[in-house]
Amino acid sequence: MRMVSLFNIASTAPLMLLTVTALGQRSTAEEYIAQWEEVAVHAMKEHGIPASITLAQGLLESGNGNSELAREARNHFGIKCTPDWTGGKSYHDDDRKNDCFRKYKDAADSYEDHARFLQRPRYAALFELRTTDYKGWAHGLKKAGYATDPRYPQKLIDLIERYELHKLDSGGKPSRTAPAPKPATTKPRPSAGDEVIVSVDGSRPIQRNAFGMKVVTGRKGDTYRGLADELGVLAGQVAKWNDQDKNAAIVEGQVLYLQPKRNQAKEAKEHIVSSGESLWSISQVHGIKLEKLAVYNGLANDAPVKPGTRLVLRRPKR
Template identity: 35%
Template structure:
């Protein structure tokens, strides 16, 4: 009886401790933007989340709390937005430590997007996008090699965070729920990898005429372009990835991953969609998209 009470006591406090862990709370809060940015830019969600956890102290740093800056992004010469100053690693000509200028963002999500743009637009990070987005170890070491951080232990710290909280599962995910306390077995991983994360268009039974027309168009296109040896497809006017996938008997999600096109986005007319292999970020087709993060819809469509 006493032993059972002790076990129950230990389990209870373990659960309480887990629920109060700021890192797991932080992961739950920002996992969707990390995954969404992975699909948009190719930066592994595990890497982005690990960097955010490390740089912001799981959102507890003053920079994160007061300036919505979760990655320690400094102002730089071209920044004309809000600023936040604190002592970091900048010195004046006399060797005295001075306050550094950091960017201030209107929301935490802006910070996550700015981090993506920082990596995508800097030439020194270009080689990282040749790595598989699931190879978090290569990315962690590559960031150090590119000069992202001066700390020699930076790659090891990122890898430890990723493995401690099983963030590598985010790299397999679409924008869906993820619980960092769930340890998946190999069979579950296989199931997750084969799961389609994007919603397919649906038609109401009352739209019989529109449905028939759409089906006829798809059938015609399929007959015209059924060559399984084709490696790419040129997007027609109003054509969606769902329709292109049906033409070639492919999964829409697979096309999105291969062409780095995020959820709720469609390629522009005349763009080349690669059918057989994943392309590099610089070859990604242009697309239109209305980003929605944490339920906040954008006011306009963006073209990337």
């Protein structure tokens, strides 16, 4: 069976890679490629999907295999449950609260399922392209509705070229040397007390703000789904952490939380509203959940607040 053959190929990956995952450390893009490139090449030979495209999608959508969905459900492509799905299930917030995602016994099964997923009629035009035409495939996936992020094709192309994955499409091997990170086009402006703790692909610094919470700075053209793909998390989860709908606009320079906000402010006890502020923007400034801020002040989440209003940021004492 094809599923078995993919599993057998995956099981030959270096033991070191499995140990890294078992110890809970974050795997790098290079480690991910080394572990799954043979599976991607096999899928190309079996199904006609460029190995570079499969690997780039896996890298992007699983965050190098580090995303919660990849770790807990062995789901590297974010494939959701369908009415005919009889396998395991894993629930995460995405388009809806507690969306159902497919859960696999082994990540190799996720690769096989991804290959079958692309056999659907809507993707038929892609198979008229050569397997070496990774750019055509990247743009074709977006055109066929695989992703809503307008930057999705370019993200795939950037990964393919950065890690030389296109060499796999013609029988070659990508370089094992980590490429030099590309400089960021827009530098985040950290607040006083912020600390850069990690960088996403060398270009998106994740910081700890003055409250010790993980944040990133929004860039021009960002979307929650695009940001989620870049960071290896679910769009609905990132939007939820920031008390917004996943289709909400992200403004350049906006601070975005990468963890749940607190139930009450850590530093300040109250906030005096300034012109142009809203309950939501105030909740972002202090790292407090919008719902909690509204409840503490006897307001609805979307209630307007007048300049000069004094808002409490902590649970009132009874």
